[in-house]
Amino acid sequence: MNTRDDQAGRRGRRRPAAENAHVAVDRTRAYRRLRNPFQPLRVFSDDQVAAMHDAALSLLETQGMKVLSADARRIYRAAGAMVDEDALMVRLDRALVADALAKAPREVTLHSVDPQRHVPVSGEHVGFAPTSGPPNIMDAERGRRPGTLEDFTNMVKLCQSFEVIHLLGGTAEPQDVPPAFRHLKMMQAQLLHSDKIPFVFSRGQAQVSDVLELIRLAHGLPPEEFRARPYTYSVINTNSPLQLDVPMADGIVQFARAGQLLIITPFTLAGAMAPVTIAGALTLAHAEALAGLVLAQIARPGAPVMYGSFTSNVDMKSGSPAFGTPEYVKAAFGAGQMARFLGLPWRSSNATASNSPDAQAAYESQMSLWGALLGGCNFILHAAGWLESGLTTSYEKFILDIEALQMFAEVFQPVGASPADLALEAVAEVGPGGHFFGCAHTMERYRSAFYAPLVSDWRNYGSWAEDGAKTATQRATSIWKQTLAQYSPPHRDPAIVEALNEQVERRVREGGALPAT
């Protein structure tokens, strides 16, 4: 929740006793800028990382990428790549890759209308964005169904309501909006209901131009200034193995030229579209990421980019994708090493294959999050709401994920170890067998001492059972409903709101723009 009152109000309803005496201090402001204090974990030696990088360079040099966009092939060729126009293959030599990588910025900060909402996503920093891409939406009352604009808007409002979410995402495809207008309505909803960093789907030049223009209007900036800093981001998925399709390749070029953040993310499922070995899947993903990163730096030297990874495994019996598996965790640690080898910020995901916001969803998501965060991740996409291998966004899962993200945000906060923190005087005061509840050391600190949970119920069994024996998933339903009921919109200049709405209406009248295929 955004405010101390919200927090106390919600908690007060669950535990009416002693509300005034024990109002918790809001700790969520500290979640706006997160720094991960831990050394990243490793699964490969430095030599192994170098060997995998070298193998990826060999792949790009000898085999190359199939690039379906003629524009992109032209840009590659002009920079010195070997292009086979019959086979649509682009081969990159090592020098070209090294030159391009040298131009990529090491530090990236996304800019919001409100400077307090700027999101650094490099170095020790971490940013969280909700799930992006699911066609379906699900909640406990209405079940699983196609996404609507109302659901998409609700998700924007939920993202706005929790400090631990830093950026927006394509949370649920609004299938009730015609495809030619969908990008306009999605961006309108993001810009009017939130002041966090908006997300753009790369679905062709016409749509991307439309939404970048809306973001520029929201910031009230002239085009030159808008291009100077990233205000939004898009995710580029290669079509593994070794393919880059038209909207993705064109999206790289367009986003790079617009100076907006590109997250180049091969989606490599070991055993399916990638080798069955983790090292093989990561090496292939690395080659594909390099191809995308190079195209961005050719299109505009210094374009803000991020190394994305999404490597998991399939069930070898059924071919079903799996997420939050042990292999996923190790792939995350390894991908982080590859990103740091390049010196680039790194994106990972919070994923699960569960069809329900249940214990499986919880433990697979935890595995994903620990893998990403202890791997040294700077940006977690799908951080909240993802279910069913990405086919559904769940309201309840969103809330369960917020709890998890807030817990990580708290784990990242430093632990005091001053003489006062060691509390020798308090121990002397309380004495053997005593109790610390009422001592001065506790009284001075208890309001802000600990994280106050969103979903977790710590009452004893009797109180919990008497109150309906609700599971965490059931409690999540009332939490998202209440959060939506208490949502308050960000401040927006009325003139800018008017300009945005007019621009959307005009583009709708003009017929909008269909997605590229």
Add this chain to the structure above:
Amino acid sequence: MNTRDDQAGRRGRRRPAAENAHVAVDRTRAYRRLRNPFQPLRVFSDDQVAAMHDAALSLLETQGMKVLSADARRIYRAAGAMVDEDALMVRLDRALVADALAKAPREVTLHSVDPQRHVPVSGEHVGFAPTSGPPNIMDAERGRRPGTLEDFTNMVKLCQSFEVIHLLGGTAEPQDVPPAFRHLKMMQAQLLHSDKIPFVFSRGQAQVSDVLELIRLAHGLPPEEFRARPYTYSVINTNSPLQLDVPMADGIVQFARAGQLLIITPFTLAGAMAPVTIAGALTLAHAEALAGLVLAQIARPGAPVMYGSFTSNVDMKSGSPAFGTPEYVKAAFGAGQMARFLGLPWRSSNATASNSPDAQAAYESQMSLWGALLGGCNFILHAAGWLESGLTTSYEKFILDIEALQMFAEVFQPVGASPADLALEAVAEVGPGGHFFGCAHTMERYRSAFYAPLVSDWRNYGSWAEDGAKTATQRATSIWKQTLAQYSPPHRDPAIVEALNEQVERRVREGGALPAT
């Protein structure tokens, strides 16, 4: 599961198609000896750790511990401690502590009848034991109820059935057995239904003598040889703050003299029986652990000991204990640092405050496990089955925890990065846009490539919904039932079984032994 056939059988029932073509290779043998390859995470600087150790020494020197056992006070005094018999306070100077610690072994391995079941619990090694101590038991069909001997025996059988469980525990108090016989029946069940390391409650000298004698009989060893190596373990909880009660203090002395493993674990809830700060709670816990460790080394120099930690926080509104919180994770990282400062093996826990084996139970347990394992833990008590802040053992939670433990066991396995693992030839063979399912590189590896889950359901939404839309918790019910149905007992020499049964019957006829208070 223990065997390849079990695994394939169970999985076959869930996914009948293609059973023979895709039998997974059993990977669980590798779980018998676990090594954690990751560098432990830290929340304190080396200076802060030294300052906390120094503060704990000051506490022991100036304030001391209240020791309720006269025997234990006598042993402390004989070794040079300052003992105030009126106040029952024992003060330890730094030299005494340092001398005693120098005698504690750095390496500890618990010994089983079967050498393949020996459990190293020091260095990089990790052992998992089930929940210990809950009075209640719970399953989806019978609900929550007092534990019985049948439940305790079932839990022994479940522990025996999964390679990832290395030791046994006091999983559910068999309240249908009179207190004077309970220790005998619990040990009989452990020794007859499992060949894993048995657990002993320290509930007074008479009971401990009884059960150590049974373990000695199970190994068929003369008393001198039995004392030479640890075959069992007990957990000693101090009564924080700064108290050691009679059965705990006497248990330290008796176990040390018997050469069996002691895990000295202060249970310090920050804000209740410990200071509200993490560093304060850990410093108090450290002082109490030192007092216990010193008593063990005085009683028998070189006695096998382990540094136990169980520091969490309470809900400052209700006083309810909380587990798997962000504070819990940071306390675990910090406790691991304190244990390594002493050079001793370290025990932590897998805990949750959830009243139900739901998503909260899953995410709080994950937080606990990651905190423990990335903190460098050697021994996780309550690794499977713990629910409701330790008041209940849940059959379903046990199965969900086994899934989690197996996933960690897999995360610990090394990742190959040989040239063959990098799979450049396979990528060349498959080509852009191709598929790796059928290529030679995959065919050679797919049977053993990935972890095959116990509970997780990776089917698509339609197949899952058609099959009843079961949650992970619901699936866990059929898994524990089937595991019990397929349980096979370990080999035991019939003469030893007879001797054990006779000894138990004799002690029951003699009236058994009541727990000390």
